[in-house]
Amino acid sequence: MSAPGRPGTALVIGEALVDVVIHPGAEPVDIPGGSPANVALGLARLGRDAELDCWIATDPRGRAIRSHLEASGVRLTPGADAAERTSTAQATIGADRAATYVFDLDWNPPYPHRPEGAEAPLLVHTGSIAAILEPGRATVEQVLRDHRETSTICYDPNARPQLMGSPEQAREIVEGLIALTDLVKCSDEDITWLYGADADLESVLRDWLGLGAAVVVVTRGKKGALALTSSGLRLEVPADPDVVVADTVGAGDSFMGGLEDALWSEDLVGADRREALHALDAAALERIVRHAAAIADITVSRAGANPPTRDELP
Numbered sequence: 431m432s433a434p435g436r437p438g439t440a441l442v443i444g445e446a447l448v449d450v451v452i453h454p455g456a457e458p459v460d461i462p463g464g465s466p467a468n469v470a471l472g473l474a475r476l477g478r479d480a481e482l483d484c485w486i487a488t489d490p491r492g493r494a495i496r497s498h499l500e501a502s503g504v505r506l507t508p509g510a511d512a513a514e515r516t517s518t519a520q521a522t523i524g525a526d527r528a529a530t531y532v533f534d535l536d537w538n539p540p541y542p543h544r545p546e547g548a549e550a551p552l553l554v555h556t557g558s559i560a561a562i563l564e565p566g567r568a569t570v571e572q573v574l575r576d577h578r579e580t581s582t583i584c585y586d587p588n589a590r591p592q593l594m595g596s597p598e599q600a601r602e603i604v605e606g607l608i609a610l611t612d613l614v615k616c617s618d619e620d621i622t623w624l625y626g627a628d629a630d631l632e633s634v635l636r637d638w639l640g641l642g643a644a645v646v647v648v649t650r651g652k653k654g655a656l657a658l659t660s661s662g663l664r665l666e667v668p669a670d671p672d673v674v675v676a677d678t679v680g681a682g683d684s685f686m687g688g689l690e691d692a693l694w695s696e697d698l699v700g701a702d703r704r705e706a707l708h709a710l711d712a713a714a715l716e717r718i719v720r721h722a723a724a725i726a727d728i729t730v731s732r733a734g735a736n737p738p739t740r741d742e743l744p
């Protein structure tokens with residue numbers, strides 16, 4: 431099934447890495463991950479021309495990540511090969527889902543490797559690492575400014591306490607990036623870390639709309655998702671109560687890819703569609719969020735960050 435909407439590239443910036451997933455009572459399993467890589471994978475599986483701009487080591491783990499992404503059609507920006515780097519970044523994800531990183535600081539951006547001036551209707555940034563560690567923050571901000579005139583910009587703040595310093599520091603960076611973003615997707619756990627356990631989710635989402643975003647969505651695990659828009663809409667979409675959960679790693683990333691795929695199908699990508707995105711109507715919002723939820727429901731029903739192809743959708 432071909433992907434509906436205008437032609438063009440979905441450019442994702444951020445890290446690809448190895449997730450070492452530890453399920454209680456089982457041997458740790460290595461799976462390719464990295465939030466941006468997972469989103470690029472999800473978009474490619476849905477038939478989008480997905481390009482990932484990152485570093486990938488040329489050691490066996492790096493080669494495994496590359497093959498995994500390329501087998502699903504993700505294009506890696508030329509230059510992503512980090513021949514001189516022999517260790518691939520790693521996130522160890524325990525039963526509590528808290529990630530511990532082994533991350534060589536040499537891995538820091540500058541991304542992107544993509545030539546200046548190359549256009550993409552959609553730009554996705556979903557990397558705590560690229561967004562937080564200097565010079566990552568400055569690079570990401572520059573990329574967003576460069577793409578504001580051509581791309582719809584989507585962002586998942588992906589709170590990573592080990593990497594982001596204090597919530598106060600992270601909030602300042604996250605809000606600065608949201609001011610350059612059209613669609614924000616964030617998990618409720620990440621909002622709680624950023625704004626505190628007493629934070630009211632809806633107020634945080636409204637504040638993000640006030641920073642200039644057109645669509646803000648919070649995912650709440652088995653409680654489903656809540657979306658608000660600058661056009662004044664509010665929508666709750668439940669998770670499928672009957673889904674048999676195998677593994678929630680990558681659920682949020684697949685949801686993110688689903689939102690973007692649906693924006694594309696609704697002809698809402700490209701800076702020339704920004705005004706239309708700010709005028710989103712209720713029916714379109716419902717189609718967009720339900721599409722993302724359907725994708726996440728499939729992803730949680732199977733192991734690893736393993737989002738569906740378009741042919742697997744109901």
Ligand SMILES: Nc1ncnc2c1ncn2[C@@H]1O[C@H](COP(=O)(O)OP(=O)(O)O)[C@@H](O)[C@H]1O
Binds near residue numbers: 619726727
């Ligand atoms: N336990 C669950 N049961 C059913 N659906 C789930 C479950 N966990 C996640 N999902 C689906 O995946 C989406 C994203 O999950 P969530 O856990 O909130 O994201 P993240 O992986 O970013 O923490 C949810 O909105 C829901 O559609």
Ligand SMILES: O=C(O)C[C@@H](O)[C@H](O)C(=O)COP(=O)(O)O
Binds near residue numbers: 464468680681683684
């Ligand atoms: O990118 C990271 O920091 C961790 C990822 O490697 C990991 O796959 C992950 O946490 C996925 O995120 P989710 O979609 O929110 O489960």
